[in-house]
Amino acid sequence: MGLSPSLHLRQSQSLVMTPQLLQSIRLLQLTRGELEQFIAGEIERNPLLEHEAGGEEPAAAGEPAPRAGAEAMAERLDSSLENLFPDDPGRREAIGPDLSAQWRSAGGNGLATGEAWDLEAVAAAPITLGAHVQEQIAFAFQSPQERLLAQELADGLDEAGYLSVDLAEIAERTGADRPLLDRVLATCQTFDPPGLFARSLAECLALQLKARDRLDPAMQALLSHLDLLARRDFAGLKRLCGVDEEDLVEMLAEIRALDPKPGTAFTRAPADPVVPDVFVRRAAEGGWVVELNQEALPRVLVNQAYYATVSARADQAEKAFLSECLQSANWLVRSLDQRARTILKVAGEIVRRQDAFLLHGVRHLRPLKLRDVAEAIGMHESTVSRVAANKYMMTPRGLFELRYFFTAALAAADGGEAHSAEAVRERIRRLIEAEDAGNVLSDDALVAALREDGIEVARRTVAKYREAMNIPSSVQRRREKKALAGLGA
Structure with missing residues (x-):
């Protein structure tokens, strides 16, 4: 049987995920913050995209927009100077015109230097755990060797303030004697806030009790058996600590007042506020009104005038680039509109099915599946799943994630x-x-x-x-x- 090359024609159908379709699917599951970052990146890459002006009056031709604000601020400065120097017109005239002129020349953003005023740039930065410990090391140790060992210990602190490195490892790396290292650690454990440089939860609580002069033998016995406290074995704790029920209650109250993670007081992670995507309110004639949060919707426009102006005098390669940018921009705008409509459809169907919950509370929450909502609005179950992820609904009973309403x-x-x-x-x-x-x-x-x-x-x-x-x-x-x-x- 001989083998030879040959050509055959075959027709077949297949589902192809185009980049635009993948983008639309991705936009459905993005949170508000992620969506804003994505749009900012698209605007940076696509010259035809721009943010829609949020109700601001357009500036006159040839005049920068901040000018009106600068003039108003200059007038307020003049008025303030008149109130500040009512009896010294010479002093007012010497200072007032300079300030007003500098403000006008800076367009309302700063003085004559042209630098913007940023209050956050001059505000005090939050103190970190490392900086707080370094300040105390500088005052607690005079010997360079002890200060070096304290620096090594400080580098081993985790976010909770616990010592996460082995002392034997530090002693081997630095060549320090173990008794000296133990003395340095004991000094570091007196730093503020109490509980820093502890190697376990029991030691952290013991350091705080010691700072309060409450580390008696009964407390030491309680800290040695925290496993019994976790199991609520209070009878065993009373026997081991040698106290009665009233004393044990007081000891437990003192334990509750302690901080198991003293280092987290210096960890100030920015809190991202949850912005609802949908508002639900009671209608005047009965029922519910479901509407999108306009502030959470991105406003993106396609600059058709800019496209027409530039493409009129562009060469073939530039026209191809602009055509691609226009197609991408139009697709993004349509995808954002489709995203908003899909969220509104899903939210409306959820409200229709969970009417009893909105009226009477969580005890009347009905079981709901993604498939039920998908069939009701004529969409695929995976689409509803993407919409329900990281989207929030503000109702008369509070703020809830859309996934909250889907229960077994x-x-x-x-x-x-x-x-x-x-x-x-x-x-x-x-x-x-x-x-x-x-x-x-x-x-x-x-x-x-x-x-x-x-x-x-x-x-x-x-x-x-x-x-x-x-x-x-x-x-x-x-x-x-x-x-x-x-x-x-």
Whole structure:
């Protein structure tokens, strides 16, 4: 049988993900901050894209926009100088015109130097943990060798303020004697805030108690058995510490007042505020009004006039580049519009199905699947999943992520309508919060209480929900409630 090359024609169909389609899919799942960064990058790359002016009046031709603000500020400066030097017109005239002229020449952004005034640039920077420790090292040690060892210890601090390096390793690397290194560490452990340079949680708490002059033998015994405290074994702690119930309650109150991570006081990570994508409010005639948050929507325009002006005198290569930029810009604008419409559709369907939750609270949250919303609005389930991720809805009952409304269904005891898993968790939480030291509900008792409310749920499901909410077992809760009865807990 001979082999020879040959040509064949074949027709086939396949689904191809174009770059534009991939971009549209990606835009659906971006958060507001990520979307702003993406658009800023597109505007930097595409000369035909620009931000839509948010209601600002356009500047007159040939005149910079800040001029009107600069003139108004100059007038306020003149008025302030008149109030400041009412009895000394010479002094006012000597200072006033200079300041006004400098402000006008800077366009309202600064003085004659042309530099913008940035308040954040002159504000004091936050003190870091390393800088705070370095200041104390400079005053605590006089010997260069001790100061070098203290620097090595400070370099081994983690964000919580704990010493994360081995002393034997530091001694080997620096050639220092272990007794000297121990003395330097003991001095560093007296730094402010108390608890720094600890090597364990027990040592961190002990340093803070020592600074308060409360590290007695009973406290030392308690810190040596923190595992019993985690298990709420208060009877064992009373026996080991040699104290009665009242003393143990006071000791536990002192432990609660301590800071297990003293170094985090210097970690000031910027808090990103959550901006709702959708607002839900009650309509005057009944029902609900669902509307997009206009402030969270990016406003991007395609500069058609600039395209027409530049392409009229561009060569063939430049026209091809501009045509590609125009196509990309138009696709981005359409994708952003489609993104907003899709979010509104998904949010509207969620509100329609969760009307009882909006009226009566979480106990009336209905079970909902992504497939249910996708079929109702005529979209794919994956599209709804992307929209629900990192999107937030402001309702009369608070701010919720869209994914919050998608919960599993639990069967009803009487065969009626199924219950939402989130509503069942809320019911378990309320039952446990209402119990007292003499009536602590076990998981079996919780199952019976839920069955009385018409919720059919297994014991292992109750235990799983309870552990997910970080609620201890009934035995641990009973010990804790009895031991903390003196504090009203």
